Amino acid sequence: MGSPATLACCTALVLVLLSSASKDGQDMGQHEVTFDIDEIMQEMIQPGRIVLQKQSELPHPDPKRFLGPRVLTPRGGRPSFRPRSPGGIPWMEYPVEFPLGRPTSDNIHAICINGxxxxxxxxxxxxxxxxxxxxxxxxxVNKLENLFSSCCGSNHTWGTEVTLCCAFKAWGFAIHSYCExxxxxxxxxxxxxxxxxxxRLNCFHNEATNPNYTATQELPVPQIPSTEDFDFSPLDCSWTITSKYVVRGARGYSIHIKPPEKDFNFPPGRPSADNIESLCRDQKLRPLYKVNCLPNSxxxxxxxxxxxxxxxEKGFKQCCKKKQGVLDCADQKWREELNRFCNKNGKQVDFECCLDNVEDRKYTCLKTLSPDPYYNLTSTAKELSLHNICDTHKIIKKKFPVGFPLNGFVKECCPLSEEEEKALCFVQELDSVSRLCSPGKAYPPSLRHxxxxxxxxxxxxxxxxxxxAITKATKASSEKKKKRCPLF
Structure with a gap:
């Protein structure tokens, strides 16, 4: 590429020639004069060799060759974010779709499905x-798209309003990080x-090359992981999305994504012949929830x-006590309550499966979306192993004594945070108990066998x-379990 001085000289020459052609128009007839940018850019390596051609002599140009849709701004103005370089035009060679537009109720669906x-x-x-x-x-762009993915991933739990709030705050966070x-x-x-x-936010949005977040890639592109700290809580969404929003200082800008508990399994699996046994057997192990612990908005x-x-769960409890028709009863209770969930004051709840008016498709969607369709995650999470002694040792000591001390298990093993260390500790404590069986020692009656x-x-x-003993203690504690908060 030539230098800026050369480019200025060539531009001046073009203007002079165009002016001359205009003045002489009454003598020779007016011709539309243009020039081939590609050839000029190539020929500028050899100063002075600029060739003017008539429009009819030029080959049909490919507009994407120089200025694709990702280069021009929506309003046709000069792009504010195009870096200028004395050695060339790098944004032509390596276009970047920057900046991204403001998330709104009109484009949040496209943000998520076209990610x-x-x-x-x-x-x-x-x-x-x-x-x-x-x-x-x-x-x-990579970081913000990654944050959008996190927001959209919780949409089935949050709903569109909170997902939009999350995306909007992620957008503001990304803008501030970039400017810093x-x-x-x-x-x-x-x-x-x-x-x-x-x-600042309006300026970035006005420069967005794809404000509607339409799909521009034919094939799916891989997500690029980000180490950006982005915390978000729906508690931060008590404000209106359309209100003015001022980005806080970078050091103090903190949002936190707080999803429900890991065993908050919604929607519950649909009762079937494959899961009705575990559905009834492990019902006491599955949690119930209180909602007065949640923030107001x-x-x-x-x-x-x-x-x-x-x-x-209340309906299942009634059905599981029946001697006949347990499955039909449980399935009816499930359908009734999920229909009730989807219908709020005669309107559909903003939940993906609820938007389908055909009941069979809606039930299929809910069944597919369930994180625990066979009702075995709770029993797996509560798998009765030695690890559970940390939660049940008091009940064991009071109601189901084993005949030998448990202090070593509780004091030595339970404080350990690493699972591997804890498992090794349990084995060592079991070995200590087994030494009571050594010849010449009086072992407890419970260890006779x-x-x-x-x-x-x-x-x-x-x-x-x-x-x-842990099994008995777990069942005893679950019978008197209290409702717990779905988040905390």
Missing amino acids: DHRPRYPDSYFPTSGYGKLKRMASS EDSSIKDLQSECCKQRGSD GYELIARQAKTINRV CCSIDSHEQLECISKILVN
């Missing part, structure tokens, strides 16, 4: 050196970053889900005694 059909920019996209500003733009980085580097700062508050959908789980078998089977025998 993997919008561009990402891996390190291999750019040369190893140079292009610093473009790389910062690309990195900002942009201002820390000795480079031409973008015009939008020079503004503050809602003016931002958690309405979770509260509605928790109430539905409670009502479904274990001490009478081969030594290599004694650990397993003692372990079974403990697990049996």
